[in-house]
Amino acid sequence: MVFDATAGFPESRRRSLVDRITRHAEPYLYTAPALILIVTIMLAPLVLGLSYAFRDVHLLNPFSGGYVGLDHFRTLYDDENFYRALRNTLWWTGASVFLQFVFGLVLALLLDRPFAGRAIAQALVFLPWAVPTFLTGLNWAWLFNPVIGPLPHWLYALGLMSEPANILSNPQLAMWGPIIANVWWGIPFFAITLLAALQAIPRDLYEAAAIDGAGAVRRFTSITLPFLAPTIAITVLLRTVWIANFADLIIVMTSGGPADRTQIVASYIFTQAFRALDFGYASAIALVLLILLLAYSMLIVMLRQVLMDRA
């Protein structure tokens, strides 16, 4: 009897200790695979790449690789092309994210309402997302081409153009080409994310609100928006950063031209790295871009925190 009692006590204590360790280890076990992959495949090359910003690295020159200190940044400070690319990035990112988000939100709200043929309509409007960006760029470049595409002729017929011309070769309008292609391709992204979030909202809330006499607008601002807010914040934040770095469409459609009017920082980095093969200078530009985007993200995260604390 006495023996049993003393043996039983440490046994239960040991088990609670194991439980405690398991409970503490659990979140780390969940995140470990993701963390290991990110550190080895992204963080390690990132650090290596950053060191290039202070070195003379030309990809095909085996004698390069020596440290040059801040030389790249001094060059960058006087680089007119860089400042133009920075202005273009703001315009490209702002217009793309804004249009994608607005059209995406409207589409998600339209699709959240049941109607005959919704499944088909939904599958069709989400289709652009499945189109490879490379193909999207070529496809739109072709639509804008007056020789084989219809768009210039339509714009001409509407009186918006004095003659059917390619907007991609017009320095004033060229940026609209990649922006329109980007909006076409990116609307489904916002729509899918927002729609999935919309459908996670318990329907009872709307029914209860309707019984209490809340109108459609009131239901939208008091139920839909607060539920969507976290998804919107995270989607817009990540998309902005992503689009600022998204050079595929521009490279495929205009290669930064005409007269560098569509050159964004990301495509400028690409040009420096892959055409000029100057990996050191390209990394220096990337470092500046990284710091700017980091500052932007901090701002958004802080803003989100403030908004959530208030709620």
Add this chain to the structure above:
Amino acid sequence: MNRYSIFGTALHRLAILCYVVFALFPLFWLLKVSVTPNDLLYSEGVRMWPSRMSFEHFRFVLAHSAFPVFFRNSMIVAGATAVIVTLLASLSGYALSRFTFRGKYWLVALMLLTQMFPLVMLVAPIFKMLSPLGLTNSLTGLVVVYTAFNIPFATFLMQSFFDGIPKELEEAAKIDGATQFMAFRQIVLPLTLPGIAATLGFVFTAAWSELLFALMLISGNSAATFPVGLLTFVSKFSVDFGQMMAAGVLALIPACLFFLFIQRYLVQGLTAGAVKG
């Protein structure tokens, strides 16, 4: 009131129609060009449909190019990446949604950081790292790289879906004796099916269309993916639009099928049902 709702319904359908037309027109144009014979390509450039159809471009692509191989490679890479990423991101997203733990802030910061750096800059270092491991010129190498690139966003996405699921469901299960992991697997995951479907779709299409790293890491046709194959078309056939668009139409088929399959899960409002029941 009735007239208002009829008007609203008409407006709703009209808006949907506009979206459908906007989404489909470029793809329709792609199809139109792919079936236009070369001699009509420029003379009938702006017609909605060519006066004479031809499948010569498709025949050429299927019989005289390595396109079927590119196609298979892309299916393997995108499929494997989508499944692995969704699996790992469900776990990490769940941890971010339900646990507070030491280092969580740094984990989130690290994931955000990886979203900010232009991936262009990782091309050379990654090439140098993977080369001695024999992971260049291999589909496995591409899957590893794409998985790492897509995990941060997929994690945030899954987290936001988990955040939308009431904690009470798991707490009830735990009172009944389930561990946290059992509750996650048997209660939370089934409710997150729309989110899982969305994540699968995003990652699959992202991996399917990635061009830069595929170009850098793969040399030669045997392990080339579809975007690399398209680029080969551009350079080798001096932008033969008919053939390229035919190849593009073929590449759209798995994407279309995938989306038809996926969107079924998006429609189901599973959470609403669970909270009610």
